[in-house]
Amino acid sequence: MTIQQAISSPGCGCYARDTPKTLISIDQALARIATHVAPVGCTEAVTLDRALGRVLAHPVLSLSMAPAFDNAAMDGYAIATGALAGNGPWKLQVVGRVAAGRETKASLAGKRAARIFTGAPIPDGADAVVKQEEVTRDGDVMQLTRRPAAGLNIRRAGSDMAKGAPVLDKGRRLRPRDIAACAAAGAGTVQTRRRLRVALLVTGDELRNPGDLRDPAQIWDVNMPLLTASLAAAGADIVASAHGADSLAGLVRQMGDMAAQADLVITTGGISVGEEDHVKPAFAKLGGETLFSGVAIKPGKPVSAGRIGNTHWLGLPGNPLAAYVTWQVFGMALLRVLGGEAVKGSARRLVVTDAPISRKPGRCELRPATLAGVDAHGREVVSFDDATHSARLGCLPMADGLMFLPANTESLPSGALVEFQPFCQS
């Protein structure tokens, strides 16, 4: 990784003439993550009951055809349609019975039928299953009046998956429906990336645990609970978490210890320009290499990233909304690359604003927004507060994502198209 400074192209539109030259655009920062960060190498085999949220290190191929054999899609009677001469009704001798999980030796040559249940193998000679609602039964004889088409109610072997067919690509983060597909393919164990080891250092002398007694100038810590929950939802292992004092020596020790045991150290706070902001000096003292240092974004301008030896570092701002926004945009991107997750397409889509916007231009603004419905053209509409306050969280639970207001935009009419990035669950 090389130390990089600025700023060549407007990228996502975050760049503005009055933006300090040390800041880069959102898309430039994301491009640096994509270019300079590599997945953590180790992989491990996990059984499906432990696979939720894990990232596939190898593709999953089907071990056999699915279904593995022709079988009944309905409870009813297996018959040979070729034996139905002339016009019905036809009477057939019921000569066998086959349930799911059983085999049958019954042969259905001639006017014969077998009682069959959903999932049971189709007996030799049969080529259709007639639902039991469509026949009458009298002792060992069943009668049907309508001619079934050959193949009716039969699930053909391999019609879902061929043997050896690709089921899931590597890089896929496994969700419940992926695990269902693995199970159907017979893949009881899958090869995955190991879970990321993340250390969390929340700085600030003013912080107390939520609900604890506090002095008048102290505040309850939002970032530790926020990031602990976010990392758990993202499937990372938190190998260390601590509060950090606003002191250079203390932070050097804590960040150094954490870097020795984690793939990624996340800090919050202490990253701006005041005398109490010691995170970047501590990072420098540890020999850290900078990936980016500040993004032309509001909120979250000081967000930074780099590497201490082989361990990555993400410095989030202290203001909780700024921490959440930068976690969503840069933290999740970093986690995905480190975790070997393949990312398809853009995280953003276009939506329409439900009110006019008037704002101070300068930095690209990422404003929490709520999906409020669709307009007459079927486009998604978002509603939002009239400003973004980087320390305010009251509106956050109602929001569904972030709308991107380009740096130079001073006003937008109601109905304007803007980019929108939905929040990840984590």
Ligand SMILES: Nc1nc2c(c(=O)[nH]1)N[C@H]1C(S)=C(S)[C@@H](COP(=O)(O)OP(=O)(O)OC[C@H]3O[C@@H](n4cnc5c(N)ncnc54)[C@H](O)[C@@H]3O)O[C@H]1N2
């Ligand atoms: N002279 C300047 N001052 C500031 C600038 C600047 O460019 N020049 N940038 C401002 C911006 S923008 C931001 S964002 C903040 C970022 O500051 P830090 O990341 O160093 O964060 P702190 O100063 O430590 O804290 C900021 C704010 O957030 C509160 N905080 C911190 N941690 C937590 C937490 N875990 N839970 C709840 N609240 C937290 C902290 O008390 C401060 O109020 O800097 C601006 N200043």
Ligand code: MOO
């Ligand atoms: O970038 Mo800061 O997040 O405005 O508060």
